[in-house]
Amino acid sequence: MLGKTANGLFWMYRYLERAENTARLIETGQRIALTRLDAGDSEWRPVLQSAGSLDQFGLRHDELHKDAAIDWLLRDRTNPSSVLSSIEAARQNARLVRTALTHEVWEATNSAYMQARDILARKVGERDLPSVLGTLRQRTSLVRGMTHGTMLRNEIYNFARMGTFLERADNTARILDVKYYVLLPSAKAVGTSLDNVQWETILRSVSARGGFRMEYGAAAGPREIASFLILDRRMPRSLAFCVRKIREQLAHLAPGHRKPGKAQGKVAHLEHAYLTYDIDAVFDYGLHEFVQKMLDLLSDLSAQIEADFRFYE
Amino acid sequence: MNFDEMWGGDDRIRRPYQKFHDWFDTEEPARLRAKQREAEELFRLTGITFNVYGRAEAEERLIPFDIVPRIISDREWNRLTKGIEQRVRAINAFLHDVYHRQEIIKAGRIPKDMISRNAAFEPKMIGVTPPGGVYTHIVGVDLVRTGPDDFYVLEDNVRTPSGVSYMLENRETMLQMFPELFARNKVKGVQGYPTDLRRSLADCAPSGAAGSPVVAVLTPGIYNSAYYEHAFLADQMGVELVEGHDLRVMGGRVAMRTTQGYKPIDVLYRRVDDEFLDPLNFNPDSQLGVPGIMDVYRAGGITIANAPGTGIADDKAIYSYMPEIVEFYTGERPILQNVQTWRCSDPDSLAYVLDNLADLVVKEVHGSGGYGMLIGPTATKRDLAAFRRKLQARPGHYIAQPTLSLSTVPIFSKQGLTPRHVDLRPFVLVSPNRITVTPGGLTRVALQKGSLVVNSSQGGGTKDTWVLED
Known part of the structure; x- marks a missing residue:
């Protein structure tokens, strides 16, 4: 496979995942704004932080208003991580690697793009927001479904999956980075109602409320949430899950390549040294420091994959 | 009064169109209109778009598709095929001659200046014989018709003709929308084109190529107006679609950068113009080409399809000499007329x-x-x-x-069937062993009443083109 094609696949799926994650963050932000009367517009700051675009937003807006924040995250083309920008970038990469995709995947991607362009052509009113977000997530899910249902399990698939899980791990880590203080052990055994809302926000922003309740019941607190998001190997958005997936994809690629790449070594180290202990070890290390470390290692891993597989000259 | 391919000159349905016309008469216009919209939706979804130069806002546009097929009888097609083969053979002989002994100039059939001072003449090709002696691997001859038996060649298009993806997708669309039409009419298939193309290109590989030759398609990139077609052809042939920056010259070969290192290519179907092919040999500012590829080519290390320098044969001034060229190299009278x-x-x-x-x-x-x-x-x-x-x-x-009083074929419009001017671009593959003309081609149609301009960049549309079995 061409290095350029591997690169295109990797980024196509990173952007698809990003579109979905940003849509989910908007949903979460909106949900809090609706359920907390005292919140005002302040809840949108951490949402923008989690989306990694608070600074850029600040360059264009003097104040943080809800409408402006939603518009920025949803459809602002100057925000490279907005849902619209991400879907456009995914589709642009899909065009670049058109020959590597099945007809079904390409059509699903192209129709996701066409629909996003249509429904995001104008500002989306509050009333339409839930259905617009729903449609967008359905559209990107269709691409994922077609990917699973029609693509050969070969190196094309491996690069697509690595893009997905690197972006997802990065997203989960950024949410933890912004909200880590909510999860720190507190002297009180039971959290305040404010804490409860914050915890719920975290779980919502990684679509994990249902799974968490199923696993831990209603009474569990921050320690379990942290463990769920970082170490749980069954939770499809946890760091441990994503990193394991990346390791597996790299292992699939290995036989075709003459020597094990450096990325394989790096992912093994990342998993072994940081994701095989229990949550107490993470708290001992310092939750914030741990999350920062994860973000660094993930970005380093991404760069190593690019180098190992000759994404660029 | 121009010749209409469905109604003839005397308002009697011509034979190839009879079955279509019978079918059309029984169809509800509303259903057909819905089908027309459905076709456009299919095209949009598949992404068959083209980019129009100089129009920022419409970066990807759809070429309008008309559901009325253009139908050609077996007899008409056979004659066209013979004429096309003759012309393509002559062009290849002409190119070889122009870059070697220049007998045609010595014989006084073409003035020397017409070649040596022609901007399309490529001095770097002098004395170079491409692998298998083939210059024009892929040709798209533009034909127009003025009467039942009068076909003229308008242009030979021997550089990098485009449009073949429309031939294939138009047929695909018609098959999906009107399967019943194909049950009533025996239409020759065009779907073998990608396989034929790959085989034809592989047959032109340099003699040193071991095993199954590695073929790749070279595109200028996703912003090129025909990018969709480049990706489509690479996909259909099952070969890599590469850009200049994926390639480099190594050890006398041209190789592409894969995830497992550099892999040599035997045949490059390039959709990049000569000028941009090699910044070391041609335009030094080109970002689209491969530095040094011409040197590999001249040493016989790679096949470039079509060969550099073929433009001299479809230059519009040289065009006027085509009857002489055909006679000079084939010893036959030209079957197809020149305008x-x-x-x-x-x-x-x-x-x-x-x-x-x-x-x-x-x-x-x-x-x-x-x-x-x-x-x-x-x-x-x-x-x-x-x-x-x-x-x-x-x-x-x-x-x-x-x-010329171009022939018309009806389109399906609000007023029903209304005649519009058309041209025809059949696609020809040339290898050392054979010349293949796919039965069909691209019919372009001027959608404005009376207009003679069929180019998609100027608002033309396309039709499926049927060649009937006898």
């Missing part, structure tokens, strides 16, 4: 063209795509005056032809 052409570089011709400007079509010698041409009969006084000045300033840049 009478005035070379404005010749003072007498220029005088004639200036006197009759309002009746003629004037084209730039090196132009294409319908850009920069004048259609006398439909031009305004201002256009005519402007062109007159251009002609006087640089006569050598222009040729003129009579305005």
Whole structure:
């Protein structure tokens, strides 16, 4: 496979995942704004932080208003991580690697793009927001479904999956980075109602409320949430899950390549040294420091994959 | 009165169209309109779009598709095929001659200046024989029709002809939308084209290529107007689609950068113009090409399809010599007619063209795509005056032809079946062993009433083209 094609696949799926994650963050932000009367517009700051675009937003807006924040995250083309920008970038990469995709995947991607362009052509009113977000997530899910249902399990698939899980791990880590203080052990055994809302926000922003309740019941607190998001190997958005997936994809690629790449070594180290202990070890290390470390290692891993597989000259 | 391919001259349905017409008569117009919309939706979804140069807002546009097929009988097709094969053989012989002994000049059939001072003549090809002796691996001959038996070649398109993806997708769309039509009509298949293309290219690999030759398609990238087609063909052939920056010259070969290192290529189907192919040998500013590829090529390390320098054979001034070229190399009379052409570089011709400007079509010698041409009969006084000045300033840049009364084929419009002018581009594959003409091609149709301009960049549409079994 061409290095350029591997690169295109990797980024196509990173952007698809990003579109979905940003849509989910908007949903979460909106949900809090609706359920907390005292919140005002302040809840949108951490949402923008989690989306990694608070600074850029600040360059264009003097104040943080809800409408402006939603518009920025949803459809602002100057925000490279907005849902619209991400879907456009995914589709642009899909065009670049058109020959590597099945007809079904390409059509699903192209129709996701066409629909996003249509429904995001104008500002989306509050009333339409839930259905617009729903449609967008359905559209990107269709691409994922077609990917699973029609693509050969070969190196094309491996690069697509690595893009997905690197972006997802990065997203989960950024949410933890912004909200880590909510999860720190507190002297009180039971959290305040404010804490409860914050915890719920975290779980919502990684679509994990249902799974968490199923696993831990209603009474569990921050320690379990942290463990769920970082170490749980069954939770499809946890760091441990994503990193394991990346390791597996790299292992699939290995036989075709003459020597094990450096990325394989790096992912093994990342998993072994940081994701095989229990949550107490993470708290001992310092939750914030741990999350920062994860973000660094993930970005380093991404760069190593690019180098190992000759994404660029 | 022009010739209509469905109604003939006397309003009797011509035989190839009879079954279609019977079917059409029983169809509800509302259903057909819905089908027309459905077809557009299919195209949009598949992403068959083209980019129009110089229009920022419409970066990807759809070429309008008309559901009425253009139908050609077996007998008509056989004659066309023979004419095309003859012409393509002559062109390849001409190219070899032009870059080697230049017998045709010595014989006095073409003036020396017409070759040596021609911008399309490529000195780097002098003395070079491409692998298998093939210069034009892929040809898309533009034909127009003026009567039941009168076909003219308008252009030979031997550089990098495009449009074949429309031939294939138009058929795919018709099969999906109107399967019943294909049950009633025996239509020859076009779907073998990608397989034929791959085999034909592989057959042209350098003799040193071991095993199954590695073929790749070279595209200028996703912003090129025909990018969809490049990706489509690579996909259908099952070969890599590469850009210049994926390639480099290593150890006398051209190799592509894969995830497992560099892998040599035997045959490069390039959709990049000569000028941009190699910054070391041609335009030094090109970002699209591969530095040094021409040196590998000249040493026989790779096949480039089509060969560099083929443009000399579809230059519009050389075009006017095609009857002589066909006779000179095949010893036969040309089967297909050439359109009478005035070379404005010749003072007498220029005088004639200036006197009759309002009746003629004037084209730039090196132009294409319908850009920069004048259609006398439909031009305004201002256009005519402007062109007159251009002609006087640089006569050598222009040729003129009579305005042909192009045949029409009906399109499906609000008024039902309404005739519109069409042309035809069959696609030809050339390998050392054989010449293959796919039965069908791209029919382009001018959607405006009376218009003679069928180019997609100028608002033309396309039709599926059927060649019937007898």
